[in-house]
Amino acid sequence: MKRENTVDTVETAPLIGHGQTYGTITDKITADVLERKTPRGMLVGLAIAFVLTMVLFISIGWLMIKGVGIWGINIPVAWGFAIINLVWWIGIGHAGTLISAILLLLNQHWRNSINRFAEAMTLFAVGCAALFPLLHLGRPWVFYWIIPLPDTMALWPQFRSPLTWDVFAITTYFTVSFMFWFVGLVPDLATMRDTAKKKWMKIVYGVLAMGWRGSARHWHRYEMAYLLLAGLATPLVISVHSVISFDFSVSVLPGWHATIFPPYFVAGAIYSGFAMVLCLVIPVRKVYGLQDFVTDRHMDYMAKVMLATGLIVAYGYAMEAFFAWYSGNEFEKYMMFNRTQGPYGFIYWGLLLTNIAIPQLLWIGRIRKNMVWLFLISITINIGMWLERFVIVVTSLHRDFLPSSWDMYYPTIWDWATYIGTIGLFLCLMFLFIRLMPMISIFELRQLLPWRGK
């Protein structure tokens, strides 16, 4: 590995545990997949996640039979949980690419032990997110009309609509994330192939490894491809959530029509993405005893990234409120009044508490290093980010221009079932990933060895 390693002189905590060698890293990570008996807790978790996934499938089935009327949406609140969840999941899906691509380009090598995990999380989160724009359609069976396919009537999508941009943004993001993840997996899959004892395992991992032999030429091409993909993926981190935010900011609705949305959405996305990575890594690290690979220093870094992005988000909230007042626009002013004092006011205050107030605890070093605290704060941030999307989508819609059409939105049991169902699907996929794939990048972790403890 000829890449120049910058040395972090400030941090003293190691990025990789003492006593780890090339051999131990490989043994530990491959054994978790190939030899170790599936922990009982994991089976229980998978079972729960599976049940929730079934809940999702049932909700989807009922949705297809009856229509989106099974949800609580109405006129004026024509978008509800589906869009909230879409934005929430996409936001969560931001951490992976950010960690993989941007930190790679910035030579932040500490990312090496968490990137695989984060990328997988990204893929699954984007997968969950991508369900919602399809499900929320009144006529989902003709969803492909939104894709620019040539047809006999020469009808194209309407390219001025942000929803059309969404299709490109999400599919591109998913494709690039998937390639990035898979390309990164190839050398490790070869390691798995070589370590596996059982024949069928050798075959499966062998096929997936695509003939990787670890020759210098392979490594050369791999490095080139990985770097290029990182370069491709980097603008996507910014673009995906910017485009999602256009869904709102392009409209005329007070509370949606704001120029601050793209940066504020991206910051929020990274914020929630890191929170979700922490939520998942903390228990997995504990269960699998990976403290040597995903060290306290990683946790500390991630907590700091959260703190920074959280402050950007806080700035966004402040600017929304400021401009509502400064614009002098009666509709904007009322929007802000309604957010804070209206029937959904408690959600806005809950958002400020969970997204702004509580995360300030991360300024305290001891809390950053306390895994229980960190886990709880991450969960809080995930809830907060969901509330933020609720505030944006529902609170803006339910009271817009003409008071005669103001109404309330109450989610139904099917709204909740679909939402919780996607969480189940996400966890299910995560469990399967942990069980079947090397969850930490073996070869990239080995790169850390030469300068550990520096």
Next chain:
Amino acid sequence: MSTTTPLDLHQIRAKLQSKQGSEYWRCLEELAETEEFREFLHREFPREASVWDDSSMGRRQFLMLMGASLALAGLNACTKQPDEKIIPFVRSPELVTPGVPLSFATAMVHGGFATGILVTSHMGRPTKIEGNPDHPASLGATDAFTQASILSLYDPDRSQVPLNRGLISTRDKFLQALSQSLQAKRANGGAGLRILTETVTSPTLGDQLARLLHQFPHARWHRYEPVTLDSVREGARIAFGWIMSTRYHLDKADIVLALDSDFLTHGPGAVRYARDFAQKRKVAGGKQTMNRLYSIESSPTNVGAIADHRLGVRPHEVESLIRRIARGLGIPVQTPAESDGHDSWLAALVQDLRTHQGSSVVIPGPYQPPAVHALAHAINERLGNVGKTVSYSDPVEIQPEQSQAESLRELVSDIRDGQVDMLVIMGGNPVYHAPVDLDFGGALASVAFSIHLGLYADETAAECTWHVPQAHYLETWSDARAYDGTATIVQPLITPLYAGVSSDHELLELMLGAAEPKSYDIVRDFWRRHSASRDFETFWKTSLHDGLVAGSAFPSRNVRVRMKEVQALSAKNDAPKDELCLVFRPDPTVWDGRYANNGWLQELPKPLTTLTWDNAVLVSPATAGRFGLQNEDVVEISGDGRTIFGPVWITPGHPDQTATVHLGYGRAKAGRVGSKRGFSVQAIRTSNSPWWVSGIRIIRTGAKARLAVTQHHHLMEGRNLVRSASLAEYVATPDFASEHQPAAQASLYPDHEYDGYAWGMSIDLSACTGCNACVIACQAENNIPIVGKDQVLAGREMHWIRIDRYYKGSLDDPEVVFQPVTCMHCENAPCEVVCPVAATVHDSEGLNVMVYNRCIGTRYCSNNCPYKVRRFNFLQYSTAEPTLAMQKNPEVTVRSRGVMEKCSYCVQRISAARIAAKKEGREIRDGEVVTACQAACPSQAIVFGNLNDPESRIAGLKADPLDYGLLTELNTKPRTSYLARVTNPNREQDISA
């Protein structure tokens, strides 16, 4: 397989028998192993394509073959289908051109009185009702009931077979039973035979009844209708000595005083009155005068909402107020000892009436006692209004002398005395709606032989020996008179959908002894005998064609008020101030319950409350506060040992110490739509006090009931949505509505260009009474589904035009404004840019059109619509019920689940006009395209037309200083705009009185 050789079935059987084990065969042809089948197999499933020759298959040939296969793949569908000859219309019915609707004149009867209508019929299916422009009670407009009656025609819950004690029977058996019991009656001169009808104005029916009573001298005819005009008639009798019909000429009235009257929305002539009133009301076009409306009312009405001065009082206070007004005008009537305030209000009113002698009018409502009517007649005479704004004629009803309450009471007491053994109920549902003190249902049970002729197998049908399905008015012949006596011959548009005795006429004629009477013959025979015209055939055809019998309006009669009798009426003292009062009113959508099974009317938001699917106990905010009541609290209302339960709805502007309940709900047997909705008020409504009862108690039960309203927020939040000014302000600043309107913003995009037509709409807020006719007209025209109470509760009602209602000012006596909102057809439509599939686009004439079959249902357009006029099919709302499907307008797509829809400016009507104009090689004329809402509007508040034509009415209105657009600060440039509301308050009057 077009040409086949005939199959030999014997051979096939033999073959089947010879097969071993279980063999599957695809069709008879296969078994027969015919040549054609083998060839078919070969063509359809080419196991070895005949051209496939391995040895010679080169690359080029392969590609050729592939290309040809691809190209021919689509031709599979071209396999010739078997010949099934259908017979075309070799001789098509006269006048019917497929795709071109016909229009027939007839009349809809409501509460006995006719409104002339034109019914649109598509290939024999009546689909839409419009007003008859030649008919004096319509002048081209209609009310919501008339619009909705087309749905009742196709109601699948209508009674379809005769019932004998609830069991299905036949028409023949009924006729047999009828003739048997009539034989006995013939012998004894009809003793014990009674007939009960609703209010009757039909000349033919009147003639038949007269003949029947002649044939059966001991028989009696009774009339009862829950929304009775008894006090109107009795008031005239007191004033004039005999019963007269009163007609108002509001086109000549500058000052109108309504006394507990909703003359603009309900009652005989309301549609006409709304038109006349609006003519004097509208100021657009530079007029600087308008009429002034005072309303004293005990329950909020549309009239009170648009009144310049409204006084909400308890119902019995109206009489003392009119006494004081009469006294103020110099009529020496008794006044109550105690004055109940409102002095300056009354003084200003009296002054106004004084200065408008001959151009003012006092209109008492049917809910007030006869004395109020008599006093109103006296005031109108004193003011010199008779012959100008008021005229009188002979009564329009047949046999109005006896009050209906008295008539029914007599019937019930005769039944109780055992004097009735045969009762024929023609129309009406007295078991449900008769006053509770009469216990009509109990009495009916003791009648040996009872017949109910009705549209529905309702509560009364269940208690009668026989129920016979009645034909809908669009299915049968009849006649009726309008509020001014104008007769219309009601002609059917369609043969009866269900078997029965189609009409009252046929039943009466059967009783008179005719063998197989036909309504047509009965009605025609009557007019043959009574028409003055010598050429009856021409008279008949002309009358049918025009929808009215020319010259049949009753002439006005000169009558004098008997001042002595009026002055002798003694003033009653008011009920104590703290006594609670319960007011009964017909429901604004289901009336007395007769429209309960009409889904359009059930889902129609009631004016002021916007309540759907239910009735409620309306109370004022102050009264609610006094009893600690919240919306939807179920209360127990009791008085005189009688009790009803119903949920509360707090209504700003409702008089204090009063509660209003509406008739027509709590039906047990209305049908699938109307049964078990709301609560019945009949349990507390007695024959002596049909319109209010004092001294009631209201107790909270602690239970809650959900009420589905369509508007939850009632204030404009300081937004300049409904712009209004007083006449004086308007005269001083004619452009008050648009003076603060922001200038159009610059855009990078070029404007749309319109070479041909540019459609636009203008809605006059001064004229809108909030009567809802437009809402139902739109629903009927555009195949808009109903969604049900649950979906309304979820906020998913589908109306394309809605009437927003805002309150202004104090909670106890707010100003009420109505604002009909349709799609604005914005030039810069926010919905168009956000649709990802271009399902909503701008057309070359400026319409914002919705392409249903392109819509995938993202609902983004609705989110981005500032007016929230878009409606979404969240579930499958349109029904495939066969009879209801017949009502659908074939020119408008029926939308399915998952599709957005909205007002289209009745694009199908624009297209029809365009086709007609093109055929004649001309432009569409101004006024040629009339939208459904515009056509229905009684006050002509809606105008539609081509903005590119500078001579058009719409262009003139758009240039009017009153014109303003809604939310134009968003730069949407709406095509629908409003004429600001101008009111005419009396400046000398102290409103706080």
